[in-house]
Amino acid sequence: MVEVTLVGVRVELPTNQPIVLLKEREGGRFLPIWIGAVEATAIAFALQGVVTQRPMTHDLLKNIVDELGVTVEGIDITELREGTFYAVIRMRAHGQAYEVSSRPSDAIALAVRAGAPIFAAEEVLEEASISMREDESEETEVEKFREFLDQVTPEDFKSQ
Numbered sequence: 001m002v003e004v005t006l007v008g009v010r011v012e013l014p015t016n017q018p019i020v021l022l023k024e025r026e027g028g029r030f031l032p033i034w035i036g037a038v039e040a041t042a043i044a045f046a047l048q049g050v051v052t053q054r055p056m057t058h059d060l061l062k063n064i065v066d067e068l069g070v071t072v073e074g075i076d077i078t079e080l081r082e083g084t085f086y087a088v089i090r091m092r093a094h095g096q097a098y099e100v101s102s103r104p105s106d107a108i109a110l111a112v113r114a115g116a117p118i119f120a121a122e123e124v125l126e127e128a129s130i131s132m133r134e135d136e137s138e139e140t141e142v143e144k145f146r147e148f149l150d151q152v153t154p155e156d157f158k159s160q
Contacts, residue, residue, distance in 0.1 A: 001076055001119035001120065001121060001122075002024050002025075002026075002027075002119060002120055002121075002122055002125055003024070003025040003026070003117055003118070003119050004022040004023060004024050004025060004031060004077075004118050004119065004120050005022065005023050005024075005025055005118070006020070006021075006022060006043075006047070006108065006111075006112065006118060007021040007022065007023050007030070008020075008021055008044075008047065009021070009035075009040045009043050009044050009047075011040075012032075012034070017034050018034070018035050018036070018037055018039075018040030019032045019033060019034050019035065019040075020032070020033050020035050020039075020040070020043060020104075020105060020108055021033075022077075022118065022120065024120070024125065024129075028131055028132045029125055029129035029130065029131055029132075030129060030130050030131075030132065031077070031120055031124070031125060031128060031129045031130075032128075032130065033077075033085050033104050033105070033128075035104070035105035036105060038057075039103075039105035039106060039108075039109055040105075042056055042057070042058045042109040043105070043108055043109050043112060046058070046109060046112040046113050047112060058106070058109040058110055058113060059113065061110055062110060062113040062114060065091070065110075065114070068093065069093055069094065070091050070092070070093040070098075071091060071092045071093070072089060072090070072091055072110060072111065072114035072116040073090045073091060073092055073097075073116060074090045074111070074116050074117045074118065074119060075087055075088065075089050075090065075102070075104075075107040075108065075110070075111045075116060075117075075118050075119070076088050076090065076119045076120070076121070077104050077107075077118070077119070077120040077121065077124055078121050078124070079121060079123070079124060080123075080124050080127050080128050085103075085104045085124070085128075086101070086104070087101075087102045087103065087104040087107040087108075088100060088101055088102060088107070089102050089107050089110060089111075
């Protein structure tokens with residue numbers, strides 16, 4: 001497994017499809033994963049520190065995990081099969097390790113809330129990642145996503 005960092009979420013044009021963008025921690029590969037609008041909003045809210053009046057689904061999941069004394073140790077994006085990404089949430093409770101199958105978007109939304117690391121299988125990165133062009137700096141790409149995150153609202157993720 002290769003550790004990746006969450007760069008952010010954005011809406012891919014012209015399809016208006018939300019994506020989450022991950023980048024390998026020690027390298028130049030980016031992993032874009034197309035996700036649903038609800039999950040994109042959940043991830044963006046967590047990144048921006050937005051607190052809603054009532055817990056959203058991923059906040060509720062985090063609250064349940066905390067109440068039960070479960071630690072989210074990390075999430076793994078394990079495979080890409082027929083265009084669909086698969087992930088597991090790795091947890092520990094009372095000395096016992098658990099893995100729960102998850103959509104990557106839900107796992108990432110939980111990882112952001114839990115402060116848990118994100119990993120991707122090397123095979124997934126080999127198949128689906130994109131390398132940064134040599135004439136682009138990493139800081140420029142990250143700055144573009146930060147600007148997007150500063151301006152994003154939930155309405156940006158609604159279907160038209």
